[in-house]
Amino acid sequence: VQCVYILGCLLLAGTVSLGSTAEILENGLPILWAQTASQVSDLPIQNGILTPNPWNFLHRMSLYRLVIVATDPFKGSLGTNTTDSPLWGLALQLGWMLTSGRLADPTGATTCGLQTGDTSCISTQSWWGCINYFVSALPFLSGAQQGFMGPEVQVRMQVPADAEDLCTTYANCTALYPDAMSKWNAFFQGLKAAMESPLPDNEKKDYLLGLYWTAQMASIYASAACNARQSHYSSAEVSFANNWLHSAEYVSAVRFHSSLEKSVLFLSPLPSRVLQDAPNTADLSQEETHTLYIFSWMNSIDTLLGGTLIRAWRSAMCSVDAREKGREMLEQLVLNPSFPTSTVFSLITMTCSAQSTT
Template sequence: MMHLAVLSVLLACAVSLSSSAVVLENGLPILWAHTTEQMSDLPKQNDILNPDPWHYLHRMSLYRLMIAATNPFMGSMGTDATDSPLWGLPLQLAWMVTSGRLADPTGATTCGLETGDNMCISTQSWWGCVNYLSSVLPFLSAVQQGFLGPDLQVQMQVPEGVVDYCTTYADCATRFPDVMSKWDAFFQGLKSASESPLSDAEKKDALLGLNWAAQLASTHSSSVCDTRKSYYSSTEQSFFNSWLNSAEYVAAVHFHSNIAKTVPFISPLPGRVLQENDNFADLSDEERHTLSIFSWMQSINSFLGGTLVSMWQKAMCSVQTREKGREMLEQLLLDPRFATSSFVSLVTGMATGC
C-alpha cells in the first residue's frame, strides 16, 4: 500500500511550515486516491478483518469505506457525492497529518515525521488519540449496523504494549457505551430515514442532529487521551482545548460538514504544531485570526462560567435559528471585520427568544 509516489505527494504538500496545511488533493482529502475501496482489501487474520489504524492510509480507508457504504442513505443531504456530513471527519484527519499533529510528540521515535515514517500515526499523539474516537469507533458501529456487509468481524491492530485503545465493537461499547450508542443511533437513523414521511429538509436536520450528537460524544470522551497532553507546549494545549470547545458551537447548529462547507473552516487552522511562547510569525493572517477567535471563545465562555456555550445551545432551538447560527459562526470565524461583541449580544437575544 505504501510506495514512493505516496511519500512524494505528502512531502510536497507538507514541505512548508509557513503556509496553511493542505487538506485537499484533486478535491478530496489528501491521499484519498491511495486508500482502500473494498472491505476485502483490508488486512485479515483468521477470517477477522484486521485494519491498522496507526497507518494514515488505513485510518483514512476506514472513512472511505464508511462514506461509500452510507452514501445511498444520504439523499436528503444533496445530490453530490461529497455531500455526506461524514466528510468532515477525513478532512480533519488530513489536516492533522499535514500539520504534523499525528507525529510522536515525545521525540522517542520517528513515527509521523517527514524524516521517518510519515504515514505512521503515533499512539502517543493527543490528536491521533482524539481522532481514534471519531474514526475507529464510528467505523465499528457502521460494521455492527450492517452497512459494510453481513457477518463481518473486525479487530483493529494495536502496537505491542499499548493497552488503552479499544479494538472491537464489543470492547469499545464496554469502554465507551455513550459514544457507541450515539453512533449506532445515527446509523440506525440513516436506515429509517428512507421510510420517514418527513420532508428532505426535516430529514436532513434530524440526521445532522444525530451525527453531531455522536461526534460530540466522541469529543467528550477525549479525557482518555489526557495523559498525552503533557508532551505538548502550553500554547498547543491551549489550542486543542479551544478546538474541543469550538465543537460545541458547531454541533449545536447542525453544521452540514460536507466537503464544500468544511474546507473553509479547516484550511485556516494552524498548519503546524504550536510551540512554547509561540509568536505565530510564520503563520498566515487567516491562521492567526482562527487562533485568536478560538482563544476568545474559550476565554469568554470560561469567564461567563460556561454560560456562553449553554446560551448558544439554547438559542439553536429551531431549524431557523440553527440556520442563523451557521451564518454567525461563518462570520465570526472567517470574517475578521465581524465584532466579537456583536456575537455575544446576538446570542443573548436569540436565547431569550427560545
C-alpha cells in the first residue's frame, strides 16, 4: 500500500514541468548575482574581523558566491563546470524568496523588503529569511572556520536588535546548534578528503552529496528556532511553508545534485508571491497551483500514514545505485511527462540488502 501511495505522488509530480513563472535567474545566474562580492575583502571588515550583514540581500547572496568560489577547486567528482556546486540551489532559492516577496516584513510595521522601502532589506520578522539564515550564515561560518575563506579569517555576522535569537559567530552557532555546525564541518572536510580518495567518481559524488544534504537538513531542523515568525502569515502561506520543508525530505533522500541548471527545474514552479487565504490562488499560474497541490497532497498522505510515506521513500533510496536512479527518475518526472511509470514502480519497490553502500 505504501508503494502505491508513493507511486501516485510521483506520477502527479511528473506534471509539474509545464513551464514556469517564478523569477529566479538574471542573465543565467541568480538574481543580482553580478552585484555581489567576488572576494572576501569586498565585505565589511572591522578590527580585522569580517562582518557581513546577512539582513542585506546582497551581503547574504555574497555568502553563497564566496563559498561556491572557495569550494569549486575541491568539488572534483561533482563536475567540472562552475555551475556544478550543490550550493547553487540555495543561492537560487534565496533569489526566489526575494522576487516572490517572502523576504519582506510580513508584519507591515516597516517597509523592509518592499518596493516602497529598502528592496535589499531582509526582514528579521520574515520566516523565510530566518529559515534561509540557517543555510547561508551557518555554512559560511563553518567554511571560514575550515579555512576556505583564507587563513585565520574570523567572521561575525551583523545582527539587528530584534534578531538576537540567532547566532552570529562560529563559536556561538556551534554552542546553539552543534549538530548543524558539525554536519557543515563534515561537508567541508569531506571536500578536501575526497581529493585524495581512491573511490570511483560516482561513489565520491554520492558521498559528497550525502554530506551536503545531511548538513542542509540539519540546518533545516535547527531552523525550528524560526517557528514563531510563522504567526505573521496567512494559514495558506504557513501550510505551503510546512509542505515545502517536508518536500526537502524526499529531495535529500536521493542526494539531489542541486547544480544551477538542475535546481532551476525544481524552483521555477514555486509560487511567485506570498499566499493569502483570500482571494485563493486564482492569479497564480497552472504550474504554481499544481506545485502547491502536490506539496500539500504528499504531506497530507504522509501525515495520514503516520510518516510511512517518507520512510518508505528513504528505504528505497538505500544505495549509491538506488540514489543515482532516484535522481534520474526525479529529473525525468519533471522533464519528460511520458516517463514510463513501470520504471518508477520498480525503483520504489526495490529493497536494500545489508551489503548496500550507504
